Amino acid sequence: MYIEITDDFSLSKIAESGQCFRAKLLDDGVWRFITGSNILHIRPLAHNQYEIDCTTPQWRAVWLPYFDLDRDYSIIRSRIGKTDSYMKNAADTGAGLRILRQDPWEMLITFIISQQKTIPSIKSCVEKIAEMYGDTVETPYGCVHLFPSAGQMSHITDEELSQCKLGYRAPYIRDAIGKVASGQLDLDTLYSYDDIQLFNALKSVHGVGDKVANCIALFAYGRTSLVPVDTWIRKVIDGVYGGQNPFTKYGNDAGIMQQYIFYYAQHNKKSLSEKPAGRLF
DNA sequence: TATCAGGGCCTAG
DNA sequence: CTAGGCCCTGAT
DSSP: OEEEOOSSOOHHHHHTSSSOSSOEEOGGGOEEEEETTEEEEEEEOSTTEEEESSOHHHIIIIIHHHTTTTSOHHHHHHTSOTTOHHHHHHHHHHBTBOOOOOOHHHHHHHHHHHTTOOHHHHHHHHHHHHHHHSOEEEETTEEEEOOOOHHHHTTOOHHHHHHTTOGGGHHHHHHHHHHHHTTSSOTTGGGGSOHHHHHHHHHTSTTOOHHHHHHHHHHTTOOTTOOOOOHHHHHHHHHTSTTOOSSGGGGGGHHHHHHHHHHHHHHOGGGGGOOOOGGGO
16 A cells, blocks of 8 residues: 655665664665564655555554654754754754664663673664564565564573573673563553653663663653763764754754764764854863 | 784672 | 773774
């Protein structure tokens, strides 16, 4: 079926944004996204039109919230003040990015893995886990491995875990599996928690620190006021903004600004030597 | 071939 | 509170 999306929406930028690691460009300009047991094939056409291979109820129930399409990102971008020129450049460059609402279990495991790894390395780990333990689904574009549930992963042996190239993170993953599979940590109930409660609950898992907890809260639970500070964001805060956090003043949009800047800094390293708004110095 | 840094976190002191 | 170690991969 066909749909129209008029707000900011770039599949390539979303796929390269460092928040999802399994999105893939297939043949014929078709993108594939996976979340939980849902698989979407989507092809951009002209005039904001997209061809998709799911039903209207599936689109509304799963993919519309997944892509955060009820939020108007172009308005959010337009509210960036002229005094914050670096932020404005980042948002102009990153226009089309969206904060995804992804599966919490997959994000918990994925962002534990992410520490001290490059994005290509994270992708290969996640893909390996899906191949080894996830359900297999046949699609017109080939077979897809879903990300395994905590229950499915609870049977993994230590030897199998080490095959996934997790390194020192293996015991962290083991702890996450144990807590979630046993019900000690119920990721669904966390939706009803406020930001602080959610943050603390996530940090109860071994290997989940401030940065990873913020990533899960932002990229799974849609907590857009939270800002994960990784090495790139750190470079921008220190090098461009003189150590002064530029995100807090954006309130509920702070996490979205973080995503524009992460994308901008990663794809345009020269930007790290840009001058910010003159008023800041 | 060698070296470095990577969407950090834990532990020891 | 801070420094050091960590398991491995992709990039240079």
